[in-house]
Amino acid sequence: MQFTSEQRLDDGVVAREFTLGEIPGTLWTPGSAAPVPLILMAHNNGLPKSQPRLVARARQTAASGYAVATIDAAGCGDRPRSAAEEQARADLRRAFQTGEPVDEIFESLVGPLVEKAVPEWRTTLDALLALPGIGGPVGYSGWTALGIRLAVTDPRIAAAGFFAGGFVPRAQRDEARKVTVPLLFLLQWDDEGNPRQRALDLFDAFGSKEKTLHANLGGHTGTPWFEAEDAGRFYDRHLK
Protein backbone atom coordinates (compact mmCIF):
# COMPACT_ATOMS: atom_id res chain seq x y z
CA MET A 1 0.00 0.00 0.00
CA GLN A 2 1.58 3.24 -1.20
CA PHE A 3 0.30 6.53 0.17
CA THR A 4 0.45 9.16 -2.57
CA SER A 5 -0.94 12.21 -0.75
CA GLU A 6 -1.93 13.30 2.72
CA GLN A 7 -4.21 16.13 3.75
CA ARG A 8 -5.14 17.25 7.27
CA LEU A 9 -8.71 18.58 7.23
CA ASP A 10 -10.12 21.22 9.55
CA ASP A 11 -12.09 18.65 11.60
CA GLY A 12 -8.77 16.96 12.49
CA VAL A 13 -9.38 14.12 10.04
CA VAL A 14 -6.43 13.00 7.91
CA ALA A 15 -7.32 12.03 4.32
CA ARG A 16 -4.75 9.93 2.47
CA GLU A 17 -4.87 8.75 -1.11
CA PHE A 18 -3.28 5.36 -1.69
CA THR A 19 -2.68 2.78 -4.37
CA LEU A 20 -2.51 -0.97 -3.81
CA GLY A 21 -1.33 -2.50 -7.08
CA GLU A 22 -3.88 -1.21 -9.58
CA ILE A 23 -6.40 -0.27 -6.90
CA PRO A 24 -6.77 3.44 -6.07
CA GLY A 25 -8.20 4.21 -2.63
CA THR A 26 -8.73 6.85 0.04
CA LEU A 27 -8.32 6.40 3.78
CA TRP A 28 -9.74 8.85 6.30
CA THR A 29 -8.57 8.59 9.92
CA PRO A 30 -9.32 10.68 13.01
CA GLY A 31 -6.51 12.81 14.37
CA SER A 32 -5.88 10.63 17.45
CA ALA A 33 -3.29 7.84 17.46
CA ALA A 34 -5.38 5.26 19.42
CA PRO A 35 -6.55 2.22 17.42
CA VAL A 36 -10.00 2.76 15.93
CA PRO A 37 -12.50 0.46 14.23
CA LEU A 38 -12.62 0.42 10.43
CA ILE A 39 -15.55 1.04 8.10
CA LEU A 40 -15.35 0.04 4.44
CA MET A 41 -17.46 2.54 2.54
CA ALA A 42 -18.39 1.29 -0.92
CA HIS A 43 -20.20 3.46 -3.38
CA ASN A 44 -22.70 2.43 -5.97
CA ASN A 45 -20.59 0.91 -8.74
CA GLY A 46 -21.14 3.74 -11.22
CA LEU A 47 -19.76 6.55 -9.06
CA PRO A 48 -16.14 7.43 -8.26
CA LYS A 49 -14.67 7.34 -4.77
CA SER A 50 -14.26 11.12 -5.02
CA GLN A 51 -18.04 11.67 -5.25
CA PRO A 52 -18.85 14.54 -2.84
CA ARG A 53 -21.63 12.78 -0.91
CA LEU A 54 -19.41 9.78 -0.19
CA VAL A 55 -16.50 12.03 0.81
CA ALA A 56 -18.72 14.05 3.16
CA ARG A 57 -20.08 10.89 4.80
CA ALA A 58 -16.58 9.41 5.12
CA ARG A 59 -15.21 12.57 6.78
CA GLN A 60 -18.13 12.79 9.19
CA THR A 61 -17.69 9.12 10.11
CA ALA A 62 -13.93 9.46 10.58
CA ALA A 63 -14.41 12.53 12.78
CA SER A 64 -16.59 10.40 15.07
CA GLY A 65 -13.75 7.93 15.71
CA TYR A 66 -13.42 5.52 12.80
CA ALA A 67 -10.95 4.76 10.06
CA VAL A 68 -12.93 4.88 6.82
CA ALA A 69 -11.67 3.49 3.54
CA THR A 70 -12.99 3.39 0.01
CA ILE A 71 -11.59 2.17 -3.30
CA ASP A 72 -12.50 2.26 -6.95
CA ALA A 73 -12.70 -1.48 -7.63
CA ALA A 74 -12.16 -2.93 -11.13
CA GLY A 75 -14.61 -1.40 -13.61
CA CYS A 76 -16.00 0.97 -10.94
CA GLY A 77 -15.56 4.70 -10.44
CA ASP A 78 -12.67 6.11 -12.46
CA ARG A 79 -11.09 2.73 -13.25
CA PRO A 80 -10.77 1.85 -16.97
CA ARG A 81 -13.79 0.12 -18.46
CA SER A 82 -13.85 -2.47 -21.20
CA ALA A 83 -15.81 -1.72 -24.35
CA ALA A 84 -18.33 -4.36 -23.25
CA GLU A 85 -18.77 -2.62 -19.86
CA GLU A 86 -19.22 0.77 -21.54
CA GLN A 87 -21.82 -0.76 -23.85
CA ALA A 88 -23.66 -2.46 -20.96
CA ARG A 89 -23.74 0.82 -18.98
CA ALA A 90 -25.13 2.65 -22.00
CA ASP A 91 -27.71 -0.11 -22.54
CA LEU A 92 -28.74 0.07 -18.88
CA ARG A 93 -29.17 3.86 -18.94
CA ARG A 94 -31.25 3.61 -22.10
CA ALA A 95 -33.41 0.81 -20.68
CA PHE A 96 -34.11 2.86 -17.51
CA GLN A 97 -35.07 5.86 -19.64
CA THR A 98 -37.32 4.02 -22.07
CA GLY A 99 -38.84 1.68 -19.48
CA GLU A 100 -37.55 -1.50 -21.19
CA PRO A 101 -36.88 -4.48 -18.91
CA VAL A 102 -33.54 -3.93 -17.19
CA ASP A 103 -32.98 -7.21 -15.35
CA GLU A 104 -30.85 -9.01 -17.94
CA ILE A 105 -28.73 -5.95 -18.77
CA PHE A 106 -28.27 -5.22 -15.07
CA GLU A 107 -27.26 -8.84 -14.44
CA SER A 108 -24.70 -8.88 -17.26
CA LEU A 109 -23.10 -5.65 -16.01
CA VAL A 110 -23.30 -5.75 -12.23
CA GLY A 111 -22.96 -9.50 -11.62
CA PRO A 112 -19.35 -9.55 -12.92
CA LEU A 113 -18.57 -6.18 -11.28
CA VAL A 114 -19.39 -7.63 -7.86
CA GLU A 115 -17.32 -10.75 -8.57
CA LYS A 116 -14.31 -8.64 -9.55
CA ALA A 117 -14.74 -6.12 -6.73
CA VAL A 118 -14.80 -8.60 -3.84
CA PRO A 119 -11.16 -9.82 -4.03
CA GLU A 120 -9.95 -6.23 -4.41
CA TRP A 121 -11.87 -5.11 -1.33
CA ARG A 122 -10.54 -8.10 0.64
CA THR A 123 -6.95 -7.36 -0.42
CA THR A 124 -7.49 -3.76 0.64
CA LEU A 125 -8.91 -4.93 3.97
CA ASP A 126 -5.78 -7.07 4.58
CA ALA A 127 -3.55 -4.07 3.93
CA LEU A 128 -5.64 -1.69 6.04
CA LEU A 129 -5.70 -3.96 9.09
CA ALA A 130 -1.89 -4.18 8.91
CA LEU A 131 -1.61 -0.40 9.40
CA PRO A 132 -0.90 1.03 12.86
CA GLY A 133 -3.92 2.76 14.40
CA ILE A 134 -6.53 0.56 12.70
CA GLY A 135 -7.69 -2.00 15.22
CA GLY A 136 -10.92 -3.41 13.87
CA PRO A 137 -13.63 -4.58 14.23
CA VAL A 138 -14.74 -3.94 10.67
CA GLY A 139 -18.00 -2.49 9.45
CA TYR A 140 -19.32 -2.13 5.92
CA SER A 141 -21.39 0.71 4.48
CA GLY A 142 -23.03 1.29 1.11
CA TRP A 143 -23.41 -0.75 -2.08
CA THR A 144 -25.80 -3.57 -1.19
CA ALA A 145 -24.71 -6.30 -3.62
CA LEU A 146 -21.01 -5.97 -2.80
CA GLY A 147 -21.82 -5.85 0.90
CA ILE A 148 -23.81 -9.08 0.76
CA ARG A 149 -20.93 -10.87 -1.00
CA LEU A 150 -18.34 -9.47 1.44
CA ALA A 151 -20.43 -10.26 4.52
CA VAL A 152 -20.95 -13.85 3.32
CA THR A 153 -17.31 -14.47 2.34
CA ASP A 154 -15.31 -12.46 4.89
CA PRO A 155 -15.85 -13.21 8.60
CA ARG A 156 -14.06 -9.98 9.55
CA ILE A 157 -17.16 -7.97 8.60
CA ALA A 158 -18.97 -7.49 11.94
CA ALA A 159 -21.86 -5.18 10.97
CA ALA A 160 -23.21 -3.81 7.73
CA GLY A 161 -25.26 -0.86 6.55
CA PHE A 162 -26.79 -1.29 3.11
CA PHE A 163 -28.36 1.41 0.95
CA ALA A 164 -31.07 0.98 -1.70
CA GLY A 165 -31.10 -2.67 -2.76
CA GLY A 166 -33.97 -2.75 -5.23
CA PHE A 167 -31.67 -4.04 -7.97
CA VAL A 168 -29.23 -6.69 -6.80
CA PRO A 169 -27.67 -9.46 -8.94
CA ARG A 170 -29.30 -12.86 -8.72
CA ALA A 171 -26.35 -14.48 -6.92
CA GLN A 172 -26.53 -11.91 -4.10
CA ARG A 173 -30.31 -12.13 -3.82
CA ASP A 174 -29.85 -15.89 -3.40
CA GLU A 175 -27.15 -15.61 -0.75
CA ALA A 176 -28.85 -12.83 1.27
CA ARG A 177 -30.13 -15.49 3.68
CA LYS A 178 -26.49 -16.36 4.50
CA VAL A 179 -25.85 -12.84 5.82
CA THR A 180 -25.94 -13.10 9.61
CA VAL A 181 -24.23 -9.92 10.86
CA PRO A 182 -26.30 -7.08 12.36
CA LEU A 183 -27.79 -5.03 9.53
CA LEU A 184 -29.11 -1.54 8.97
CA PHE A 185 -30.98 -1.43 5.66
CA LEU A 186 -31.66 2.07 4.39
CA LEU A 187 -34.30 2.61 1.76
CA GLN A 188 -35.67 5.64 -0.07
CA TRP A 189 -39.42 4.98 -0.38
CA ASP A 190 -39.68 6.55 -3.87
CA ASP A 191 -36.27 5.59 -5.25
CA GLU A 192 -36.62 5.92 -9.03
CA GLY A 193 -34.04 3.22 -9.76
CA ASN A 194 -34.82 0.71 -7.01
CA PRO A 195 -38.20 -1.05 -6.96
CA ARG A 196 -39.57 -0.79 -3.43
CA GLN A 197 -41.07 -4.26 -3.21
CA ARG A 198 -37.83 -5.93 -4.29
CA ALA A 199 -35.94 -4.01 -1.62
CA LEU A 200 -38.48 -5.06 1.03
CA ASP A 201 -38.22 -8.68 -0.15
CA LEU A 202 -34.44 -8.50 0.15
CA PHE A 203 -34.70 -7.10 3.69
CA ASP A 204 -37.01 -10.00 4.51
CA ALA A 205 -34.52 -12.53 3.11
CA PHE A 206 -31.47 -11.60 5.19
CA GLY A 207 -30.54 -14.24 7.76
CA SER A 208 -29.46 -11.73 10.42
CA LYS A 209 -31.15 -11.94 13.82
CA GLU A 210 -30.73 -8.21 14.26
CA LYS A 211 -31.86 -6.34 11.18
CA THR A 212 -33.41 -2.89 11.03
CA LEU A 213 -35.07 -1.19 8.08
CA HIS A 214 -35.14 2.60 7.83
CA ALA A 215 -37.26 4.04 5.04
CA ASN A 216 -37.84 7.69 4.24
CA LEU A 217 -40.04 9.50 1.78
CA GLY A 218 -38.28 10.69 -1.37
CA GLY A 219 -36.05 9.69 -4.25
CA HIS A 220 -32.62 8.05 -4.45
CA THR A 221 -30.58 11.06 -3.36
CA GLY A 222 -33.13 12.39 -0.86
CA THR A 223 -31.95 10.54 2.27
CA PRO A 224 -32.46 12.94 5.20
CA TRP A 225 -29.42 14.12 7.17
CA PHE A 226 -30.48 12.40 10.38
CA GLU A 227 -29.95 8.97 8.79
CA ALA A 228 -26.20 9.59 8.81
CA GLU A 229 -26.43 10.07 12.58
CA ASP A 230 -28.59 6.96 12.95
CA ALA A 231 -26.01 4.97 10.98
CA GLY A 232 -23.31 6.32 13.27
CA ARG A 233 -25.15 5.01 16.31
CA PHE A 234 -25.65 1.63 14.61
CA TYR A 235 -21.90 1.28 14.05
CA ASP A 236 -21.16 2.55 17.56
CA ARG A 237 -23.35 -0.22 19.00
CA HIS A 238 -21.57 -2.95 17.08
CA LEU A 239 -18.00 -1.77 16.50
CA LYS A 240 -17.05 0.27 19.57
Place this chain on the structure above:
Amino acid sequence: MQFTSEQRLDDGVVAREFTLGEIPGTLWTPGSAAPVPLILMAHNNGLPKSQPRLVARARQTAASGYAVATIDAAGCGDRPRSAAEEQARADLRRAFQTGEPVDEIFESLVGPLVEKAVPEWRTTLDALLALPGIGGPVGYSGWTALGIRLAVTDPRIAAAGFFAGGFVPRAQRDEARKVTVPLLFLLQWDDEGNPRQRALDLFDAFGSKEKTLHANLGGHTGTPWFEAEDAGRFYDRHLK
Protein backbone atom coordinates in the same frame (compact mmCIF):
# COMPACT_ATOMS: atom_id res chain seq x y z
CA MET B 1 -58.12 18.28 36.64
CA GLN B 2 -57.70 16.83 40.13
CA PHE B 3 -54.34 15.41 41.14
CA THR B 4 -54.87 12.42 43.43
CA SER B 5 -51.30 11.33 44.12
CA GLU B 6 -47.76 12.51 43.54
CA GLN B 7 -44.55 10.50 43.58
CA ARG B 8 -40.99 11.75 43.05
CA LEU B 9 -38.99 9.01 41.32
CA ASP B 10 -35.26 8.44 41.63
CA ASP B 11 -34.53 9.91 38.18
CA GLY B 12 -36.03 13.22 39.36
CA VAL B 13 -39.25 12.62 37.44
CA VAL B 14 -42.50 13.46 39.21
CA ALA B 15 -45.39 11.05 38.49
CA ARG B 16 -48.87 12.36 39.30
CA GLU B 17 -52.16 10.50 39.00
CA PHE B 18 -55.11 12.68 38.04
CA THR B 19 -58.79 12.53 37.23
CA LEU B 20 -60.58 14.79 34.80
CA GLY B 21 -64.28 14.08 35.18
CA GLU B 22 -64.48 10.33 34.56
CA ILE B 23 -61.07 10.17 32.89
CA PRO B 24 -58.18 8.72 34.93
CA GLY B 25 -54.71 9.75 33.82
CA THR B 26 -51.05 9.94 34.74
CA LEU B 27 -48.70 12.85 34.16
CA TRP B 28 -44.92 12.51 34.30
CA THR B 29 -42.82 15.68 34.40
CA PRO B 30 -39.08 16.27 34.74
CA GLY B 31 -37.83 17.76 37.99
CA SER B 32 -37.06 21.20 36.51
CA ALA B 33 -39.58 24.05 36.58
CA ALA B 34 -38.91 25.39 33.04
CA PRO B 35 -41.71 24.86 30.51
CA VAL B 36 -41.25 21.63 28.56
CA PRO B 37 -42.94 20.18 25.47
CA LEU B 38 -45.71 17.63 25.98
CA ILE B 39 -46.03 14.11 24.61
CA LEU B 40 -49.38 12.31 24.69
CA MET B 41 -48.59 8.61 25.08
CA ALA B 42 -51.54 6.42 24.13
CA HIS B 43 -51.44 2.71 24.61
CA ASN B 44 -53.04 0.07 22.50
CA ASN B 45 -56.72 0.19 23.51
CA GLY B 46 -56.72 -3.13 25.37
CA LEU B 47 -54.00 -2.28 27.87
CA PRO B 48 -54.18 -0.08 30.99
CA LYS B 49 -52.18 3.11 31.46
CA SER B 50 -50.33 1.34 34.29
CA GLN B 51 -48.85 -1.24 31.90
CA PRO B 52 -45.13 -1.52 32.82
CA ARG B 53 -43.74 -1.02 29.30
CA LEU B 54 -45.73 2.19 28.84
CA VAL B 55 -44.72 3.44 32.29
CA ALA B 56 -41.03 2.73 31.62
CA ARG B 57 -41.17 4.56 28.28
CA ALA B 58 -43.03 7.50 29.83
CA ARG B 59 -40.47 7.85 32.65
CA GLN B 60 -37.54 7.65 30.26
CA THR B 61 -39.15 10.28 28.02
CA ALA B 62 -39.94 12.60 30.93
CA ALA B 63 -36.38 12.29 32.24
CA SER B 64 -35.14 13.55 28.87
CA GLY B 65 -37.09 16.80 29.23
CA TYR B 66 -40.75 16.25 28.37
CA ALA B 67 -44.06 16.25 30.12
CA VAL B 68 -45.68 12.93 29.26
CA ALA B 69 -49.35 12.16 29.81
CA THR B 70 -51.54 9.13 29.34
CA ILE B 71 -55.17 8.36 30.10
CA ASP B 72 -57.47 5.40 30.06
CA ALA B 73 -60.08 6.64 27.58
CA ALA B 74 -63.69 5.35 27.58
CA GLY B 75 -63.75 1.56 27.19
CA CYS B 76 -59.92 1.37 27.30
CA GLY B 77 -57.54 0.14 29.98
CA ASP B 78 -59.25 -0.19 33.36
CA ARG B 79 -62.35 1.83 32.43
CA PRO B 80 -65.72 0.01 32.68
CA ARG B 81 -66.72 -1.88 29.55
CA SER B 82 -70.21 -2.47 28.26
CA ALA B 83 -71.41 -6.05 27.81
CA ALA B 84 -71.22 -5.49 24.04
CA GLU B 85 -67.59 -4.38 24.32
CA GLU B 86 -66.70 -7.38 26.49
CA GLN B 87 -68.35 -9.63 23.94
CA ALA B 88 -66.56 -7.99 21.00
CA ARG B 89 -63.19 -8.32 22.79
CA ALA B 90 -63.85 -12.00 23.45
CA ASP B 91 -64.93 -12.50 19.82
CA LEU B 92 -61.77 -10.77 18.60
CA ARG B 93 -59.47 -12.89 20.78
CA ARG B 94 -61.21 -16.05 19.58
CA ALA B 95 -61.00 -15.00 15.93
CA PHE B 96 -57.25 -14.31 16.24
CA GLN B 97 -56.73 -17.72 17.86
CA THR B 98 -58.78 -19.72 15.38
CA GLY B 99 -57.69 -17.77 12.31
CA GLU B 100 -61.24 -16.61 11.45
CA PRO B 101 -61.52 -13.28 9.61
CA VAL B 102 -61.13 -10.50 12.17
CA ASP B 103 -61.87 -7.38 10.13
CA GLU B 104 -65.56 -6.98 10.93
CA ILE B 105 -65.18 -7.79 14.62
CA PHE B 106 -62.21 -5.43 14.85
CA GLU B 107 -64.16 -2.68 13.12
CA SER B 108 -67.17 -3.04 15.41
CA LEU B 109 -64.97 -2.87 18.53
CA VAL B 110 -62.16 -0.44 17.71
CA GLY B 111 -63.99 1.97 15.38
CA PRO B 112 -66.27 3.22 18.22
CA LEU B 113 -63.39 3.12 20.77
CA VAL B 114 -61.42 5.59 18.65
CA GLU B 115 -64.47 7.84 18.23
CA LYS B 116 -65.04 7.91 21.98
CA ALA B 117 -61.36 8.29 22.87
CA VAL B 118 -60.64 11.36 20.74
CA PRO B 119 -62.78 13.92 22.64
CA GLU B 120 -61.42 12.63 25.96
CA TRP B 121 -57.83 13.00 24.78
CA ARG B 122 -58.57 16.52 23.48
CA THR B 123 -60.20 17.53 26.77
CA THR B 124 -57.16 16.17 28.58
CA LEU B 125 -54.88 18.11 26.24
CA ASP B 126 -56.77 21.35 27.01
CA ALA B 127 -56.31 20.77 30.73
CA LEU B 128 -52.64 19.79 30.44
CA LEU B 129 -51.70 22.86 28.40
CA ALA B 130 -53.31 25.05 31.08
CA LEU B 131 -50.86 23.70 33.69
CA PRO B 132 -47.74 25.71 34.60
CA GLY B 133 -44.55 24.14 33.26
CA ILE B 134 -46.13 22.58 30.18
CA GLY B 135 -45.33 24.78 27.23
CA GLY B 136 -46.00 22.73 24.14
CA PRO B 137 -45.45 21.97 21.32
CA VAL B 138 -47.31 18.66 21.51
CA GLY B 139 -46.21 15.28 20.26
CA TYR B 140 -48.12 12.02 20.10
CA SER B 141 -46.82 8.51 20.68
CA GLY B 142 -48.38 5.06 20.39
CA TRP B 143 -51.77 3.74 19.29
CA THR B 144 -51.89 4.31 15.53
CA ALA B 145 -55.64 4.66 14.92
CA LEU B 146 -56.17 7.18 17.73
CA GLY B 147 -53.07 9.09 16.62
CA ILE B 148 -54.35 9.42 13.06
CA ARG B 149 -57.68 10.78 14.28
CA LEU B 150 -56.01 13.20 16.71
CA ALA B 151 -53.46 14.41 14.15
CA VAL B 152 -56.23 15.06 11.61
CA THR B 153 -58.58 16.81 14.04
CA ASP B 154 -56.27 18.67 16.41
CA PRO B 155 -53.78 21.16 14.94
CA ARG B 156 -51.88 21.27 18.23
CA ILE B 157 -50.30 17.86 17.43
CA ALA B 158 -46.92 18.78 15.87
CA ALA B 159 -45.27 15.37 15.42
CA ALA B 160 -46.38 11.78 15.85
CA GLY B 161 -44.82 8.38 16.46
CA PHE B 162 -47.07 5.46 15.61
CA PHE B 163 -46.54 1.82 16.57
CA ALA B 164 -47.77 -1.28 14.73
CA GLY B 165 -50.64 -0.22 12.47
CA GLY B 166 -51.50 -3.45 10.70
CA PHE B 167 -55.07 -3.31 11.98
CA VAL B 168 -56.60 0.15 11.85
CA PRO B 169 -60.32 0.99 11.52
CA ARG B 170 -61.53 1.85 8.03
CA ALA B 171 -62.19 5.51 8.87
CA GLN B 172 -58.58 6.02 9.98
CA ARG B 173 -57.16 4.13 6.99
CA ASP B 174 -59.17 6.48 4.79
CA GLU B 175 -58.03 9.66 6.55
CA ALA B 176 -54.35 8.66 6.80
CA ARG B 177 -53.65 10.79 3.71
CA LYS B 178 -54.83 13.84 5.69
CA VAL B 179 -52.06 13.38 8.26
CA THR B 180 -49.38 15.94 7.41
CA VAL B 181 -47.25 16.21 10.57
CA PRO B 182 -43.78 14.63 10.67
CA LEU B 183 -44.15 10.91 11.38
CA LEU B 184 -42.07 8.09 12.80
CA PHE B 185 -43.79 4.79 12.02
CA LEU B 186 -42.45 1.86 14.03
CA LEU B 187 -43.14 -1.66 12.85
CA GLN B 188 -42.25 -5.12 14.13
CA TRP B 189 -41.54 -7.16 11.00
CA ASP B 190 -43.10 -10.36 12.38
CA ASP B 191 -45.90 -8.83 14.49
CA GLU B 192 -48.36 -11.69 15.04
CA GLY B 193 -51.35 -9.37 15.29
CA ASN B 194 -50.52 -6.79 12.63
CA PRO B 195 -50.29 -7.86 8.99
CA ARG B 196 -47.06 -6.46 7.58
CA GLN B 197 -48.36 -5.50 4.15
CA ARG B 198 -51.26 -3.52 5.61
CA ALA B 199 -48.88 -1.61 7.84
CA LEU B 200 -46.63 -0.83 4.86
CA ASP B 201 -49.67 0.31 2.85
CA LEU B 202 -50.67 2.59 5.72
CA PHE B 203 -47.18 4.09 5.87
CA ASP B 204 -47.42 4.71 2.13
CA ALA B 205 -50.80 6.43 2.52
CA PHE B 206 -49.82 9.12 5.05
CA GLY B 207 -49.78 12.63 3.58
CA SER B 208 -46.76 13.79 5.61
CA LYS B 209 -43.79 15.13 3.67
CA GLU B 210 -41.46 13.87 6.37
CA LYS B 211 -42.24 10.29 7.27
CA THR B 212 -39.81 7.63 8.40
CA LEU B 213 -40.41 3.90 8.77
CA HIS B 214 -38.38 1.87 11.26
CA ALA B 215 -38.86 -1.90 11.09
CA ASN B 216 -37.14 -4.52 13.20
CA LEU B 217 -37.12 -8.29 13.16
CA GLY B 218 -39.38 -9.93 15.73
CA GLY B 219 -42.88 -10.05 17.18
CA HIS B 220 -45.18 -7.40 18.67
CA THR B 221 -43.36 -6.97 21.98
CA GLY B 222 -39.84 -7.43 20.58
CA THR B 223 -39.02 -3.80 19.71
CA PRO B 224 -35.30 -3.34 20.46
CA TRP B 225 -34.26 -0.85 23.15
CA PHE B 226 -32.51 1.47 20.73
CA GLU B 227 -35.84 2.39 19.10
CA ALA B 228 -36.80 4.28 22.28
CA GLU B 229 -33.67 6.38 21.81
CA ASP B 230 -34.43 6.89 18.12
CA ALA B 231 -37.95 8.05 19.02
CA GLY B 232 -36.42 10.47 21.55
CA ARG B 233 -34.30 12.04 18.83
CA PHE B 234 -37.33 12.26 16.51
CA TYR B 235 -39.27 14.23 19.14
CA ASP B 236 -36.21 16.35 19.96
CA ARG B 237 -35.97 17.37 16.28
CA HIS B 238 -39.60 18.46 16.11
CA LEU B 239 -40.61 19.57 19.60
CA LYS B 240 -37.52 21.16 21.14
